Amino acid sequence: MELNLSLQEITIRLIMALAMGGVIGTEREYKNRPAGLRTHMLVCLGATIIALTQVEIAAASLQQAREFPELVSVLRSDQTRLIAQIVSGVGFLGAGTIIVSNRSIKGLTTAASIWTVAGLGIAIGMGYYLIAICSFVGIILSLTVIDRVVRVHTMKKMEIRYVHRSETKEFIMNYFEENKINVEALDFDVEFFEDYRIYTNVYTVDLPGKMSYSQVMEDLSRYKNITKIRIVDI
Known part of the structure; x- marks a missing residue:
């Protein structure tokens, strides 16, 4: 120098x-x-x-x-x-x-x-x-x-809001099982209104290597009882 x-x-x-x-x-x-x-x-x-x-x-x-x-x-x-x-x-x-x-x-x-x-x-x-x-x-x-x-597989939380608890929850769990999506944890919340209820599930999910979170959101959003889906970083 x-x-x-x-x-x-x-x-x-x-x-x-x-x-x-x-x-x-x-x-x-x-x-x-x-x-x-x-x-x-x-x-x-x-x-x-x-x-x-x-x-x-x-x-x-x-x-x-x-x-x-x-x-x-x-x-x-x-x-x-x-x-x-x-x-x-x-x-x-x-x-x-x-x-x-x-x-x-x-x-x-x-x-x-x-x-x-x-x-x-x-x-x-x-x-x-x-x-x-x-x-x-x-x-x-x-x-x-x-x-x-280098692709680092990231675990994220998926927040899903929906109505008609039983049938919608069954649909979500069936979708996860069919696509081999592992649910690590689940947080549950419900809002009460006069004649209906809105449920919010926050799933901590681990996706298979071939799937993306955008694909999962798109698939789930097609179901009529689901009103909102968003990804929350851990």
Whole structure:
């Protein structure tokens, strides 16, 4: 790593930060996530600027130590000091993208991508190009390829509202048995009205590998007594 940075070197690092942050941000914006293109570009660029500043501080300290050897004992240049502030500070920005509602958490991947992009900017700013390029490839693979190659079977809760308890409950259980859907738990609720009742069952279900929750919802929604179906993340 060179301490005396030329204008060309600074420009290259800043352009790399904008380009790599922009590509990652484009992927997040394409998926309609809270932090998109501009946010990721600015985070990566900001981390690069701070890292560049730290490099220049270290270079200035080294230069002063050469010119004034008697001051070596009092001169300090900790290249991790500003970087540590980036790591902790970006955490607050990432936390702002996390949304918690109805026992569902959204935005964790975007928060992680923001934090990772800051690390990418640090690597670029410090001049560790091999780390930056390999990290960039890893981030892109994590966001675009991994979820297509590696399928993690998720257990979810399915909330079903219906009328006519006996026949509808029998229909639901028969559907689960025919499609080999395993019911891990069941929560039951009923609302009383003057001349009718509405029942709500919350099933914790584990689907077979070939089935999707959207398919199950579509199949069940065809039954006339079912009034509402929704998926609740555990």
